[in-house]
Amino acid sequence: MSEQETxxxxxxxxxxxxxxxxxxxxxxxxxxxxxxxxxxxxVVLTYAIVAIFAPFIAPYGExxxxxxxxxxxxxxxxxxxxxxxxxxFSRLIYxxxxxxxxxxxxTLLTFGIGGAxxxxxxxxxxxxxxxxxxxxxxIMAIPSLIFALMLLSIFGSTTIGLIIIIAILDSARVxxxxxxxxxxxVVMDYVEAAxxxxxxxxxxxxxxxxxxxxxxLVAEFGLRFCFVFLMIAALSxxxxxxxxxxxxxxxxxxxxxxxxxxxxxxxxxxxTPLLPAAAIALLTIAVNFVVDWFLHxxxxxxxxx
Amino acid sequence: MNTDxxxxxxxxxxxxxxxxxxxxxxxxxxxxxxxxxxTLHRGEVLGLIGESGAGKSTxxxxxxxxxxxxxxxxxxxxxxxxxxxxxxxxxxxxxLWGTRIAYVAQSAAAAFNPAHRLIDxxxxxxxxxxxxxxxxxxxxxIDLFRAMQLPDPENIxxxxxxxxxxxxxxxxxxxxxMASRPDLIIFDEPTTALDVTxxxxxxxxxxxxxxxxxxxxxxxxxxxAVVAQMADRIKVLRYGEEMEEADTRxxxxxxxxxxxxxxxxxxxxxxxxxxSTDNILEIKGVDAAYGKSLKVLHDVSISVPxxxxxxxxxxxxxxKSTTARVVTGLLPxxxxxxxxxxxxxxxxxxxxxxxxxxxIQMIYQMADTAxxxxxxxxxxxxxxxxxxxxxxxKAKEKRVIELLEMIELDESFYDRLPNELSGGQKQRICIARxxxxxxxxxxxxxxxxxxxxxxQEGILKLLLKLQADLGVSYIxxxxxxxxxxxxxxxxxxxxxxxxVEQGIKGEIMSPPYPxxxxxxxxxVPEMDxxxxxxxxxxxxxxxxxxx
Numbered sequence: 001m002s003e004q005e006t007x008x009x010x011x012x013x014x015x016x017x018x019x020x021x022x023x024x025x026x027x028x029x030x031x032x033x034x035x036x037x038x039x040x041x042x043v044v045l046t047y048a049i050v051a052i053f054a055p056f057i058a059p060y061g062e063x064x065x066x067x068x069x070x071x072x073x074x075x076x077x078x079x080x081x082x083x084x085x086x087x088x089f090s091r092l093i094y095x096x097x098x099x100x101x102x103x104x105x106x107t108l109l110t111f112g113i114g115g116a117x118x119x120x121x122x123x124x125x126x127x128x129x130x131x132x133x134x135x136x137x138x139i140m141a142i143p144s145l146i147f148a149l150m151l152l153s154i155f156g157s158t159t160i161g162l163i164i165i166i167a168i169l170d171s172a173r174v175x176x177x178x179x180x181x182x183x184x185x186v187v188m189d190y191v192e193a194a195x196x197x198x199x200x201x202x203x204x205x206x207x208x209x210x211x212x213x214x215x216x217l218v219a220e221f222g223l224r225f226c227f228v229f230l231m232i233a234a235l236s237x238x239x240x241x242x243x244x245x246x247x248x249x250x251x252x253x254x255x256x257x258x259x260x261x262x263x264x265x266x267x268x269x270x271x272t273p274l275l276p277a278a279a280i281a282l283l284t285i286a287v288n289f290v291v292d293w294f295l296h297x298x299x300x301x302x303x304x305x
Numbered sequence: 306m307n308t309d310x311x312x313x314x315x316x317x318x319x320x321x322x323x324x325x326x327x328x329x330x331x332x333x334x335x336x337x338x339x340x341x342x343x344t345l346h347r348g349e350v351l352g353l354i355g356e357s358g359a360g361k362s363t364x365x366x367x368x369x370x371x372x373x374x375x376x377x378x379x380x381x382x383x384x385x386x387x388x389x390x391x392x393x394x395x396x397x398x399x400x401l402w403g404t405r406i407a408y409v410a411q412s413a414a415a416a417f418n419p420a421h422r423l424i425d426x427x428x429x430x431x432x433x434x435x436x437x438x439x440x441x442x443x444x445x446x447i448d449l450f451r452a453m454q455l456p457d458p459e460n461i462x463x464x465x466x467x468x469x470x471x472x473x474x475x476x477x478x479x480x481x482x483m484a485s486r487p488d489l490i491i492f493d494e495p496t497t498a499l500d501v502t503x504x505x506x507x508x509x510x511x512x513x514x515x516x517x518x519x520x521x522x523x524x525x526x527x528x529x530a531v532v533a534q535m536a537d538r539i540k541v542l543r544y545g546e547e548m549e550e551a552d553t554r555x556x557x558x559x560x561x562x563x564x565x566x567x568x569x570x571x572x573x574x575x576x577x578x579x580x581s582t583d584n585i586l587e588i589k590g591v592d593a594a595y596g597k598s599l600k601v602l603h604d605v606s607i608s609v610p611x612x613x614x615x616x617x618x619x620x621x622x623x624x625k626s627t628t629a630r631v632v633t634g635l636l637p638x639x640x641x642x643x644x645x646x647x648x649x650x651x652x653x654x655x656x657x658x659x660x661x662x663x664x665i666q667m668i669y670q671m672a673d674t675a676x677x678x679x680x681x682x683x684x685x686x687x688x689x690x691x692x693x694x695x696x697x698x699k700a701k702e703k704r705v706i707e708l709l710e711m712i713e714l715d716e717s718f719y720d721r722l723p724n725e726l727s728g729g730q731k732q733r734i735c736i737a738r739x740x741x742x743x744x745x746x747x748x749x750x751x752x753x754x755x756x757x758x759x760x761q762e763g764i765l766k767l768l769l770k771l772q773a774d775l776g777v778s779y780i781x782x783x784x785x786x787x788x789x790x791x792x793x794x795x796x797x798x799x800x801x802x803x804x805v806e807q808g809i810k811g812e813i814m815s816p817p818y819p820x821x822x823x824x825x826x827x828x829v830p831e832m833d834x835x836x837x838x839x840x841x842x843x844x845x846x847x848x849x850x851x852x
Contacts, residue, residue: 212678
């Protein structure tokens with residue numbers, strides 16, 4: 001402590017930890033993940049595999065009709081057949097592909113629309129911001145399920161139409177979130193520095209702001225995904241969602257719902273319509289576990305011990 | 306109130322022996338304070354100085370028996386008026402805090418609850434501890450406001466925090482600490498966030514209050530000149546160890562430790578001013594306003610000679626930064642023109658050519674917010690190279706490393722993120738980013754004010770060296786006169802949105818002064834323990850404008 005150290009700028013921060021590659025850092029985080037997050041990730045992974053490899057896993061096609069409707073559980077039809085004789089187990093597997101695929105596409109589109117508009121509104125902060133914000137207020141003022149029902153009955157229930165309508169309705173919330181978190185970043189000096197440098201709007205949005213608002217957006221992505229999922233299931237249950245013979249979990253519940261009343265005669269048969277509902281519930285919970293963990297990791301960076 | 310059992314002046318009030326404090330970071334415990342002793346007598350003011358990270362605040366809080374979250378008191382003893390604080394349960398300590406030991410934080414604005422009146426917050430702790438009735442406490446608070454020399458003491462307490470100025474708020478905060486007549490007050494950088502002209506008032510009020518109530522105090526700061534006014538004794542800390550402790554006068558006149566000497570020498574950089582006639586930038590008769598109504602610049606004319614430094618000084622709200630915003634094009638002026646290299650600059654940023662943008666670069670006060678935390682040093686410095694000069698790949702990489710060497714850093718910084726850098730290093734990276742564009746003019750907005758003395762010196766020397774090597778011109782915005790002495794050729798004094806005077810440094814800094822320049826210069830604390838006393842005797846402080 002007595003020797004006089006010569007001042008050097010490079011020596012101001014003494015020990016800088018080893019820089020690890022991104023893969024290493026992710027691996028370290030994964031090893032420290034709580035059991036709920038690991039459970040969530042395993043479930044999501046399983047669903048993804050089932051959805052991707054559905055034709056190879058499922059014993060029958062989703063639209064194959066067999067002569068025996070309402071067949072009981074057994075070796076030939078693992079979970080029995082439905083009201084017109086389709087194998088429920090196969091439809092459950094195909095349903096993963098259809099329902100999750102559509103939900104994912106919808107959520108991505110939601111974030112594309114809502115995120116881009118939110119960023120533009122936050123950066124411009126002028127009449128454009130006013131226009132977009134008020135437009136979004138109007139959309140949010142109408143209950144989204146009723147709005148969706150109305151639009152679907154006007155434009156018809158095609159898969160593409162379904163995706164676009166839900167995406168536009170849901171993008172209102174994403175717009176709000178993106179705008180709110182971006183406003184905190186837009187006032188930073190580095191954004192001003194980029195503007196002074198003469199950077200274009202697109203560059204500022206993508207390179208200066210987006211990386212800094214990503215954590216809340218990713219967390220929101222997980223939650224939105226679940227809600228879209230439930231919305232599609234609800235619409236399908238009401239009959240305006242995914243149309244037969246395409247298998248999806250929401251309509252599968254509706255089609256076999258009457259079986260529930262026979263619970264006292266055949267408990268297995270009564271459970272059958274609940275299986276797709278359980279599949280939805282499990283995925284929703286799993287995704288939320290993962291999102292919770294991610295939120296905790298990213299927002300807890302500055303946590304004091 | 307509890308003035309009865311107060312000991313005599315000169316008794317030992319607080320004794321801290323061999324204090325060790327650990328802090329938790331990078332997933333393990335580090336020693337922050339490594340065995341420091343501290344003794345404080347009644348009625349005495351001890352100055353704790355050191356750079357940020359030296360452990361001043363941690364030690365100050367430990368004097369209350371408090372360890373902030375993420376820290377723990379590992380060993381040593383803290384004896385306050387015969388009571389051992391380390392062994393005392395939390396509930397007992399709470400009874401001491403706010404009654405016998407009080408704490409004044411750096412940012413009064415953040416410490417006051419904006420939803421309650423000042424007086425309610427001032428008397429809150431007295432009421433909660435049941436020391437007085439509300440009427441008594443209010444009457445006492447008004448006395449304290451008077452003692453703190455607040456304007457209109459009878460009524461100021463009934464305002465909300467946003468209705469008074471920063472200096473008044475800091476004094477109200479001290480009054481709040483005084484409300485229960487504590488034996489010990491800990492001041493943690495109480496004037497760091499204030500302008501020099503305001504700081505003088507606050508210092509004077511604090512000092513007289515401490516003397517009047519015979520309170521012992523620990524005064525934590527990194528500003529030597531301030532501590533010279535306040536403290537009877539000074540303790541210098543570095544990396545959690547005590548470097549030196551001595552009486553203020555002795556410490557100032559004959560520091561012993563080499564580190565202490567180096568702290569003292571920081572203020573000694575002096576630049577020889579050279580006159581020049583060739584102006585790179587001329588601001589002529591500029592008016593500017595935020596929105597439609599709030600006019601902040603009135604007829605501002607400033608000229609910046611090529612290859613020289615013009616320092617713009619003034620307190621906050623004087624229009625220094627607004628002038629910079631007009632020059633950069635962020636705030637188009639209402640009237641007047643800005644000429645760059647003889648040609649008028651378009652007022653709006655979007656009308657300026659890439660070449661014009663490239664020639665004028667900016668360095669910010671807070672390097673933390675001036676760099677995108679998600680970009681590496683290479684990306685931050687590389688972007689202007691690619692954007693303005695079209696460098697790519699190897700050529701860009703080579704130039705980034707050259708720039709890193711110019712700012713006295715090296716290749717090992719290439720892929721670091723901003724949060725892996727110290728404050729001084731961050732500011733250097735910002736300088737490198739500005740240099741990457743090959744600018745002719747760099748606007749430095751308070752670039753050293755957030756940094757420690759020694760780091761400041763390094764940055765100022767670097768800026769001077771770069772000017773000598775590259776011939777770049779600076780507009781240097783600051784409120785610190787020592788910095789002005791160090792770097793400027795010419796000085797512009799601004800007050801309430803107008804230019805008071807512009808001239809060569811030597812002329813501005815010597816009499817005769819316009820009235821405001823006089824006030825500004827006289828408010829800068831000097832390294833003389835009698836400075837404040839003499840200044841007050843002369844009656845040279847401003848009467849702060851009432852909010």
